[in-house]
Amino acid sequence: MSASRTPRKRARLDGPADDEPPQSPQPDANPEEPMANDGGAAEYTRDTEFWLEDGTVILVAGDVEFRVYSGLLAKHSPRLKELFSDTQCTRTLLVDGRSEISCPVVCLTDSPDDLRHLLRAYMPQDASNIYEYEYPSFDAVSASIRLGHKYQIMPLYVRSLAFLRENFPEDFDTYVELDQWVPTGWAIEDAIGVVNLARLIGETTLLPTALLACTTLGEQIVRGYQRQNGMQEHLTIDDQALCIKAKIQIRKARVAALFRVLCPAPAKTCKNTSGCRTTLRKAVYNLHSTIDNWLGDTDDPFASYKMYIKGGKLDVCEVCLPMVEATSVAERRKLWNRLPLLLGIQVPGWGVPPPATQSAPVQS
Ligand SMILES: [Zn+2]
DSSP: OOTTSOOOTTOSSOGGGGGSOOSSOOTTOOTTSOOSOOOSSSOOEEEEEEEOTTOOEEEEETTEEEEEOHHHHHHHOHHHHHHHHHOOOEEEEESTTSSEEEEEEEEEOSOHHHHHHHHHHHSOSSTTHHHHTTSOOHHHHHHHHHHHHHTTOHHHHHHHHHHHHHHSOSOHHHHHHOOSSSOTTOOTTHHHHHHHHHHHHTOGGGHHHHHHHHTTSTTHHHHOEEOTTSOEEOOOHHHHHHHHHHHHHHHHHHHHHHHHHTOSOOOTTOSOHHHHHHHHHHHHHGGGGGHHHHTSTTOOTTSOGGGGSGGGOOOOOTTHHHHHHHHHHHHHHHHHHHHHHHHTOOOTTTTOOOTTOOSSOOOO
């Protein structure tokens, strides 16, 4: 940039075109419609990350405009391809400061942050991005789902949905392997956003575990939370009511299951019935010392009974211990199968038992 030029913070046109009048100004253009042109009436900020000097289309989201490659986006998105070809709005810009081109200008109703995440997926700024996607942020996944769904960018949408399914599974065995309510790097409150995404795209299998995570949130169930990008995210009134009601139902079912697991009835083939019965009774009695855990707001109802036993191990015989373990798995699986019912939602296909399970009966 020459010293004689004063950079405009919100310049409307590039290079020599700065000296040219805009084409057919329409300062009152409806923001919901494709922009007629930049007109000069509204003020937009060029995105610092995606204003590419050889870009061939201008996307406007909120008060931010992005100059990017139309062909690359059109290749992945039939919907964006349509928008690029349908718009009547253009702006004359320089390519790399030399020849002029006419860029279509397309006004989108998405947030600039969501659009930026989408562009990062297809126009990474550096090679390190491939590692960042190992632990995508909630905002990135949310944007990929919302915009992937809206603009029919199927690979991005499918990959993002698969990520959510891995972390909010419908399979009990997968769930118990997860040691976090939400993916690495996410806040527990992001479960609210997952519920909203699941509602948006009709992916009901995400709802049980996402709603379950929401039941641990206390007053934030009602208040919602502010996302990393500054946006406020809330559960709907219906989902707020659902969480409050379900929390009690799940807790009752979970406590009942815990007491059934520690039922002081030794195995039929136990050769130390008196000792094992006493051990089990003590375990039940001592539950009072861990009540804040198994009745706590953030307790996982699918945690093993061992979490609430002194030393994490029952001192019963080699016959009774496998029996208690099997009962624990069966009770937790039964609770899992009932989870949609306890939440008051319908999830087709949920709780279909694996074909070769050897655990105790699943049906209540
Ligand atoms: Zn025994």
